[in-house]
Amino acid sequence: MTTSAPEPVLPTARVLTVAGSDSGGGAGIQADLKTMLALGVHGMSVLTAVTAQNSLGVQDYWPLPVEAVSGQFRSVVDDIGVDAVKTGMLPTAEVIETVAGLLQTLPPGVPVVVDPVCASKHGDPLLAADAVAALRELLLPHATVVTPNLPEAVLLSGLPEYTPPAELARALAGAGPGWVLVKGGHRSGPPTDLLLGADADEPLPFTAERADNRHTHGTGCTLASALASRLALGDDVPTAVARAKDYTTGGIVAGFALGAGIGPVDHLWRLRPHL
Numbered sequence: 001m002t003t004s005a006p007e008p009v010l011p012t013a014r015v016l017t018v019a020g021s022d023s024g025g026g027a028g029i030q031a032d033l034k035t036m037l038a039l040g041v042h043g044m045s046v047l048t049a050v051t052a053q054n055s056l057g058v059q060d061y062w063p064l065p066v067e068a069v070s071g072q073f074r075s076v077v078d079d080i081g082v083d084a085v086k087t088g089m090l091p092t093a094e095v096i097e098t099v100a101g102l103l104q105t106l107p108p109g110v111p112v113v114v115d116p117v118c119a120s121k122h123g124d125p126l127l128a129a130d131a132v133a134a135l136r137e138l139l140l141p142h143a144t145v146v147t148p149n150l151p152e153a154v155l156l157s158g159l160p161e162y163t164p165p166a167e168l169a170r171a172l173a174g175a176g177p178g179w180v181l182v183k184g185g186h187r188s189g190p191p192t193d194l195l196l197g198a199d200a201d202e203p204l205p206f207t208a209e210r211a212d213n214r215h216t217h218g219t220g221c222t223l224a225s226a227l228a229s230r231l232a233l234g235d236d237v238p239t240a241v242a243r244a245k246d247y248t249t250g251g252i253v254a255g256f257a258l259g260a261g262i263g264p265v266d267h268l269w270r271l272r273p274h275l
């Protein structure tokens with residue numbers, strides 16, 4: 001008698017990332033698709049830019065023509081469909097405007113996670129200096145959740161550098177997203193992220209132990225993609241944030257050295273014992 005392996009469960013949730021390519025494989029589209037695979041959803045991509053990037057920084061980048069952005073988006077959405085969208089690097093005001101227009105065509109209720117990427121971990125810019133206003137005014141109103149790190153929250157809100165994170169969250173909630181998640185990785189101490197609903201006064205804290213690991217390339221992309229994946233699977237926003245943070249923290253703890261600089265998080269950390 002032969003025994004057959006159990007039928008695999010098909011990944012039925014479809015998640016689309018609209019972001020830039022990281023040639024080093026640690027952040028951007030590459031981190032997004034790895035995260036989606038690890039969380040059991042079907043990942044799809046719309047490329048907005050190509051970066052020449054490694055563990056030492058971003059050496060150069062080339063935005064894609066807006067026709068290429070729209071073309072990819074329409075191909076995916078009109079046939080396969082989406083259960084959640086995540087946006088990452090949108091390099092110019094023109095690309096932001098195009099993506100904002102495309103998001104408007106989504107069926108009602110599709111969650112959108114906006115990671116307002118402005119720079120790499122090394123501080124290399126990934127957004128044109130004149131595009132910050134477009135990000136705030138055109139994109140944030142489409143976000144179910146916007147996930148700035150502290151420097152991005154300062155830039156988008158226009159508030160001074162040492163403004164308390166809860167105040168940054170309140171200022172950004174006024175720009176139209178459903179929820180704001182201000183990430184705390186850039187300050188010393190426990191990495192606490194604050195989640196504020198548009199109608200709430202006080203943010204909910206999500207905290208973890210700080211991993212003593214410099215290999216944090218791709219943490220923001222990973223968190224936002226995990227959040228979009230969990231929303232696609234039906235979690236409410238606070239539950240999705242808790243689960244996305246748990247996945248990201250594990251990836252940071254397991255992050256490893258590649259190249260001479262900042263290595264990537266380990267997207268396979270949960271599966272590695274089974275490999």
Ligand SMILES: Nc1ncnc2c1ncn2[C@@H]1O[C@H](COP(=O)(O)OP(=O)(O)O)[C@@H](O)[C@H]1O
Binds near residue numbers: 186211220
């Ligand atoms: N050393 C660390 N240990 C544990 N969690 C971290 C660490 N650094 C960042 N994080 C977490 O990783 C996620 C990404 O945060 P952050 O590094 O602030 O954003 P970004 O990657 O966009 O710059 C957040 O949930 C943050 O709290």
Ligand SMILES: Cc1ncc(COP(=O)(O)O)c(N)n1
Binds near residue numbers: 022117120222
């Ligand atoms: C193409 C691309 N997109 C985003 C980031 C930000 O990376 P991080 O998640 O480390 O902030 C990056 N370095 N490159």
